[in-house]
Amino acid sequence: xxxxxxxxxxxxxxxxxxxxxxxxxxxxxxxxxxxxxxxxxxxxxxxxxxxxxxxxxxxxxxxxxxxxxxxxxxxxxxxxxxxxxxxxxxxxxxxxxxxxxxxxxxxx
Ligand SMILES: [Zn+2]
Numbered sequence: 001x002x003x004x005x006x007x008x009x010x011x012x013x014x015x016x017x018x019x020x021x022x023x024x025x026x027x028x029x030x031x032x033x034x035x036x037x038x039x040x041x042x043x044x045x046x047x048x049x050x051x052x053x054x055x056x057x058x059x060x061x062x063x064x065x066x067x068x069x070x071x072x073x074x075x076x077x078x079x080x081x082x083x084x085x086x087x088x089x090x091x092x093x094x095x096x097x098x099x100x101x102x103x104x105x106x107x108x
Pocket of ligand 1: 031032033034035036057058059060061062
């Protein structure tokens with residue numbers, strides 16, 4: 001158990017652990033035509049707070065690809081979003097020893 005905890009803190013989390021978000025979140029927005037990346041403007045927001053304009057590229061007007069997810073791996077969470085404010089009330093972590101619910105304190 002101690003070994004598992006130390007591997008998590010070093011960022012080498014097992015890929016098999018899935019983190020489920022309490023609601024869908026936008027993780028990326030990129031134009032399918034010109035490649036314009038609008039993630040800085042719209043990423044890490046609740047999917048339900050966005051409207052259909054998000055799906056149109058502000059540069060060329062083509063369809064944008066919106067990456068909406070309600071789960072990610074623990075590896076992704078630690079590697080890519082360690083210091084990010086993911087706007088969900090809680091996350092569920094499925095692990096070999098059971099499911100943990102972690103309250104993130106966001107006003108849902
Ligand atoms: Zn575009």
